[in-house]
Amino acid sequence: MTAQQDIKADNWTVAGRTFTSRLIVGTGKYKSLQENAAAVEASGAEIVTVAVRRVNISDPSQPRLTDFIDPNKVTYLPNTAGCFTAEEAIRTLRLAREAGGWNLVKLEVLGEAKTLYPDMRETLRATEVLVKEGFEPMVYCVDDPIATKQLEDAGAVAIMPLGAPIGSGLGIQNRVTIRLIVEGASVPVLVDAGVGTASDAAQAMELGCDGVLMNTAIAESKDPVLMARAMKAAVEAGRLAYLAGRMQKRRYADPSSPLAGLI
Amino acid sequence: MALKESIAIHVNGDLRHVTVGLTLAEMLHELGLDARRVAIERNLEIVPRGTFSEVLVEEGDRLEIVHFVGGG
DSSP, X not given: OOHHHHHHHOOEEETTEEESOOEEEEOOXXXXXHHHHHHHHHHTOSEEEEEEEEOOTTOXXXXXXXXXXXXXXXXXXXXXXXXXXXXXXXXHHHHHHHHHOOOEEEEOOBSXXXXXXXXXXXXXXXXXXXXXXXXXXXXXXXXXXXXXXXXXXXXXXXXXXXXXSTTOOOOOOOHHHHHHHHHHOSSOBEEESOOXXXXXXXXXXXXXXSEEEESHHHHTSSSHHHHHHHHHHHHHHHHHHHHHOOOOOOSSOOOSSOSTXXX | OOGGGEEEEXXXXXXXXXXXXXXXXXXXXXXXXXXXXXXXXXXXXXXXXXXXXXXXXXXXXXXXXEXXXXXX
């Protein structure tokens, strides 16, 4: 297979749905819905995460996300951000399924507000219930290869370990465990949380991840549309580098020009 | 407002008085909401969208009306 063919055929599949873009973007923290829509467009993302919240009864005429990002063109992935128990998360996703009409969802059950680290006991319990109810949960989780295996066994359709705390932008802090998870998983693995800039996204892809999910790195950059473009390029570059297979590292220099024929 | 003709319910945590005999679809219309864009939980049970025009709002109902908003 040539590199050209690789690029064209390099899709990924989650729960039977096939996507070309390996970048999933969040839709929070933008200055406006216009800016949000422009950034999604620039990112090339085919999946966006969305939250489920109460309608503002006192002002129903407020602009809506669906008016700017068409759910018929981009797959909405409802999340459970802000849920701290399995029950809250399940309740939220039941409503999301009714609002959207699909089963593909992002599950996250948080343990505490300071770190927004996932509570894995609640996350696993919620995964089991959701799968029984016909949901296809992509699951935000810790970077623990045993915990992710348990999630997979429970029916998670994708494993989404953090690279660093949500919204921190610290970059991939756990390359060893991310790689272990990638090697052991038989469902897609996406780094979810921690990316701060383009090189972080490329690094996640170079580790063999199937994709990257990010929100703050784009939304809180000075120019979100430009950063969205950067992230698109970085995810593609990282993926190609992974497929190409990097050179071995050496401890010392090795000249690139021939030594023979020196004057 | 005649008291007998209105009932007290909670919508998204707030107390409201609505006319007796309203369906969920009629209530959404009164609130200016598009039924195609929301999901409703009534007393902790999901109400299928297809039944909005059949389900009557009853005294003491606790309704959650939600939709998708930006999030990560």
